Amino acid sequence: MEKEKSTAVHAAQHLCDLQEKLLERKAALFMGLKVKSILATQERPQVEVFKQSVHTFYEGCISYLQEWSSSFTDMKCFSWTLLEDPPGWDEVESSLRCVSSKLPNIHINETELFDEVTSVKTYTSDKIGLWDRDIKPADERWAEIFTHFKHQNVPFKNVAVICQFAMCLPGTNASVERIFSLMNNTWTNERNRLGLETLKALLITRVNFDGCSEFHARLVDNHSLLKKIHSNMKYA
Structure with missing residues (x-):
């Protein structure tokens, strides 16, 4: 879920899908064939105890997901x-x-x-x-x-x-942490005199453009912005 551009809507959908899969597995008491082959060699009481443990495991997973995903309802x-x-x-x-x-x-x-x-x-x-x-x-x-x-x-x-x-609602805090990491890499001890507005502009540029080539392509087509860059307005 912590992929780039993941929103709270994505998170809610993923959690709902996962919960449905677990409910299906619980209903079928799903176990792999290898596990079943091992169970076939065990006594019935041991098999029943194991099946109950599997059921309890699924119950715990579903309960945890329901509680954890309540904020995404x-x-x-x-x-x-x-x-x-x-x-x-x-x-x-x-x-x-x-x-x-x-x-x-x-x-x-x-x-x-x-x-x-x-x-x-x-x-x-x-x-x-x-x-x-x-x-x-x-x-x-x-x-x-x-x-x-x-x-x-x-x-x-x-x-x-x-x-x-x-x-606008992020699905996780990964994107926020990524921006803080970028800020720390940009606002170093050597560049501690950077103004907040300059830092903000640098972060916006780095977060919203996929590399310098895209930024350059956007610049060369914006003649009014280029005019401002070549004038004293860039210091305003």
């Missing part, structure tokens, strides 16, 4: 944002209810949201197979959708609010 209704299937309104409505309760000051127009979800559903119906083949992560799928909608003047502001809420 609210995130299950956002699983549609992973775009593994075209979204349905019932799923989105559950997310809307959650966002409205967590962020009461954020207004989302339900009528507009329904139309936006319909547009997303139409666009994704032919895209999901291609995305799955290319193993395209959810954030890139949404970026493609919103870019297309922007060029085609298709509204998406309400569904974007829900997506931002779902994807």
